[in-house]
Amino acid sequence: MRPKHPSTRLVRSCVCAALLAFLLLPGCGQAPAPTTELSVYFTADTHGRLEPCGCFTGQFGGLTRLKTVFDAETSPFSLRLDVGDAVAGHADYDLIQYRYLLRAYESMRYDAVNLGAREACFSAAQLRQLQSSSPVPILSANVLDAATGKTLFPPFRIVTRNGWKIGIIGVVDPRGVPEPGAGLTIASMETTLAKLIPTVQPQTDLLILLAFTDEETLDRLANQFYETQIILGGRVRQPAQELKRSNRSLVYFVTNESRALGILRLKLSRGTAPVSAHNEIRLLHDKIPQDESIRDLARAYRKEVRTTRLRVDDPESASDDRIPGVRAVAQYVGTARCAECHKTTGAAWAKSGHAKAFATLLAREADADPNCVGCHTIGFGTPSGYQRKWAGAQLVDVGCESCHGPGSLHVRQREGDKSIDFRFRELGAGDCKKCHYGEFSRPFYWNEFWPPIQHGKEKLP
Ligand code: HEC
Ligand code: HEC
Ligand code: HEC
Ligand code: HEC
Incomplete structure (x- = not known):
């Protein structure tokens, strides 16, 4: 039914608007x-x-x-x-x-x-x-x-x-x-x-x-x-x-x-x-x-960040401490490479939680979130470290080099390159706490956390 008097409708809508304004703006006036x-x-x-x-x-x-x-x-x-x-x-x-x-x-x-x-x-x-x-x-x-x-x-x-x-x-x-x-x-x-x-x-x-x-x-x-x-x-x-x-x-x-x-x-x-x-x-x-x-x-x-190209995806710009034009001395080679010689340690590592750190992120669809990837992979954010575009194909998990650092020079030396004189630095609890801290870990105690991943005593040929 059409209203008989358009003016009535106008008045009514004015009243409505005023009422609405009153309801929307309590306190106004x-x-x-x-x-x-x-x-x-x-x-x-x-x-x-x-x-x-x-x-x-x-x-x-x-x-x-x-x-x-x-x-x-x-x-x-x-x-x-x-x-x-x-x-x-x-x-x-x-x-x-x-x-x-x-x-x-x-x-x-x-x-x-x-x-x-x-x-x-x-x-x-x-x-x-x-x-x-x-x-x-x-x-x-x-x-x-x-x-x-x-x-x-x-x-x-x-x-x-x-x-x-x-x-x-x-x-x-x-x-x-x-x-x-x-x-x-x-x-x-x-x-x-x-x-x-x-x-x-x-x-x-x-x-x-x-x-x-x-x-x-x-x-x-x-x-x-x-x-x-x-x-x-x-x-x-x-x-x-x-x-x-x-x-x-x-x-x-x-x-x-x-x-x-x-x-x-x-x-x-x-x-x-x-x-x-x-x-x-x-x-x-x-x-x-x-x-x-x-x-x-x-x-x-997480979905948006996965499909967005980020600065950290450009390995050349990724490192804070990189001097332009100079290649980092040692590069990451991956845990499998280390385990070729360090067999006992490699086997112990494979059974540890560190070896499934990337699977953990996959299960949460957090594997492309830069806020997570850093501690669940090797060297993320450095020129030779993990890159998101690899989608988990290499340098994943908390590998040997997540703790010991990049190992390419060590490998070349141990394979016989006499020109190289390289030694990994000694590690301790402080190196664990770069990941095991604050919201990212149960309270960290060396005596409690080292035994499950203890290694390093094996005799190598
Ligand atoms: C070609 C065989 C080989 C490969 C591959 C290899 N290592 Fe070694 N590594 C050795 C030998 C041999 C020693 C000396 C062992 C000894 O003195 O009892 C050693 C020693 C070490 C040490 C003791 C400290 C030092 O600097 O000597 C660490 C830590 C170590 N390796 C870690 C690694 C890591 C991490 C990787 C992978 C990036 C790796 N190794 C790959 C053979 C290898
Ligand atoms: C690069 C980061 C990082 C560093 C460094 C690190 N951790 Fe972890 N750690 C992790 C992550 C991530 C997990 C969880 C892995 C999972 O279950 O997904 C973990 C889990 C563990 C666990 C529980 C799983 C298990 O195997 O029992 C222990 C114990 C542990 N870490 C000990 C250590 C110790 C000891 C050190 C130092 C020697 C250390 N971590 C250094 C990232 C790190
Ligand atoms: C600062 C390093 C760090 C960052 C960043 C980080 N994690 Fe972790 N994550 C760890 C450590 C260390 C552990 C093992 C803690 C422990 O055993 O008490 C762990 C364990 C886990 C576990 C439990 C694994 C299990 O099975 O018990 C999950 C799930 C996890 N992380 C998801 C994430 C997600 C998702 C993000 C990003 C939002 C993230 N992490 C970021 C260090 C980190
Ligand atoms: C979570 C950190 C972490 C991971 C992962 C890890 N290590 Fe270690 N590694 C250490 C620490 C810490 C020590 C020294 C422990 C000590 O003080 O007794 C050590 C000791 C060693 C030693 C003896 C060093 C020496 O000077 O005698 C070797 C060899 C070694 N690790 C090889 C490996 C290899 C190979 C892998 C991978 C399969 C690996 N580590 C994975 C933290 C780690």
């Missing part, structure tokens, strides 16, 4: 409630972990678990914030991964993601692209375009909860970024905030500062800028043991490679300082189920 509760959730140092790497069982963390935790949270008024270091590094594949991390934050309804020290190592061009495509608001008040001196991202944003206007500012400590990305310069946090706060503060009922910096500096900022009522960090070694009131600010911080979530439940009353009703660093332990939608993002990242 709404007077701030005299008191309200606000739950502030924050993360830092996610370290690229969409999901835990799986290097040992019982691992904590991963955005897969964070999503499960958020899905169970029921606070009517909340904020979700990331203080920085979402990525594990600033290689081209880390940038690819950042896009998936941002999508994960989007699906967890993050309100703001601040640039940390690692993000500040991407180039200005890379960050500019992110700025136009990020599905969540990225903030940074002091990471600047070196050419123009202007910010690349909004320095702050204001969100409304229960009528309260909450300002969120993001900064990163330049001392944590000795080499900012190409085309970037990082301004002093203090100078930036001294200029910014007087313009932001009058527009807000509550001011939150995301500061990717250490404990002492968080304190110092609290003393210098009393207007920031909540200060969240940071570039710290451990999550906060307690919530601290410093000057007029509440200071809290979190870290830990995606294993910890900071929670602050605030009581806000107009005209008085915010009070914390509850604060907690929640560990994302291994009993928390992992969310499938975030797992899908991790899979999509």
Whole structure:
């Protein structure tokens, strides 16, 4: 049936639009409630972990678990914030991964993601692209375009909860970024905030500062800028043991490679300082189920990185320590070559876990992820080491040369080339810990880890 009076329809759609605008923008035009509760959730140092790497069982963390935790949270008024270091590094594949991390934050309804020290190592061009495509608001008040001196991202944003206007500012400590990305310069946090706060503060009922910096500096900022009522960090070694009131600010911080979530439940009353009703660093332990939608993002990242040509795929540019034009002295030859002479050791190795390290990655479809390949192959990232285009055909697993180093000179010498005088260096626990550390291993003890792979006593002809 067609409406008789087109004007009625017009009026009705206007009312609808107004109603819709009202529903979509709660707080718009709404007077701030005299008191309200606000739950502030924050993360830092996610370290690229969409999901835990799986290097040992019982691992904590991963955005897969964070999503499960958020899905169970029921606070009517909340904020979700990331203080920085979402990525594990600033290689081209880390940038690819950042896009998936941002999508994960989007699906967890993050309100703001601040640039940390690692993000500040991407180039200005890379960050500019992110700025136009990020599905969540990225903030940074002091990471600047070196050419123009202007910010690349909004320095702050204001969100409304229960009528309260909450300002969120993001900064990163330049001392944590000795080499900012190409085309970037990082301004002093203090100078930036001294200029910014007087313009932001009058527009807000509550001011939150995301500061990717250490404990002492968080304190110092609290003393210098009393207007920031909540200060969240940071570039710290451990999550906060307690919530601290410093000057007029509440200071809290979190870290830990995606294993910890900071929670602050605030009581806000107009005209008085915010009070914390509850604060907690929640560990994302291994009993928390992992969310499938975030797992899908991790899979999509691995798929994209598999089919993308990366810098590390160009062996000439791959090595950090390579002098241009000079060939590395010794090259990798592969474990099978070593086992031709070292038969007993070769047989013992073949039975060890090290000999199936690449199969482990294959089973997880992580065999082309540069964040995994390095410790599960031989010499990845060096000119004669494993390359992704070999797709597992050679130099896979934790082979003899993963520990002893490239062996071509040793082989030539032992085959009779008298011109070569080469000796492998002596190894010890420190050489194991370049792979067996942190999130990548159960706690490493020589006396526990060496016996299963013990070798080297065989008599050779
Ligand atoms: C820094 C080195 C390092 C990196 C990087 C690394 N791993 Fe590992 N991985 C290890 C070590 C060491 C172990 C053995 C740990 C132990 O026995 O406690 C291991 C074990 C594993 C295991 C368990 C094998 C088993 O059967 O018990 C899986 C699965 C695994 N890694 C997957 C990955 C994935 C996926 C990635 C990339 C996201 C990755 N690893 C990145 C060092 C690394
Ligand atoms: C052509 C035979 C041959 C091959 C191939 C070979 N080795 Fe050896 N290797 C020897 C002999 C012989 C010795 C001396 C053994 C002795 O002194 O008892 C030795 C000694 C060593 C030593 C003791 C330290 C040193 O520098 O002498 C290490 C470690 C070693 N080999 C590792 C390897 C590795 C790793 C590979 C593969 C890259 C390899 N070997 C390949 C024959 C070989
Ligand atoms: C290049 C990286 C790397 C280095 C160096 C390394 N490991 Fe491992 N290690 C691994 C990986 C990866 C695994 C898991 C392999 C799998 O199951 O997929 C592992 C597993 C193990 C395991 C459990 C599997 C088994 O065979 O019992 C032991 C024990 C172990 N490593 C001991 C050592 C010791 C001792 C050293 C030093 C002498 C060492 N590792 C050095 C990467 C490394
Ligand atoms: C996970 C690391 C690792 C792997 C893999 C490994 N080694 Fe070793 N290897 C060591 C360490 C550590 C020592 C010294 C142990 C000690 O102090 O007793 C050693 C000792 C040796 C020695 C005796 C060195 C000497 O000076 O007498 C030989 C020979 C040797 N390895 C050969 C091999 C060969 C061949 C392979 C591969 C089949 C291999 N290793 C794989 C870590 C490794």
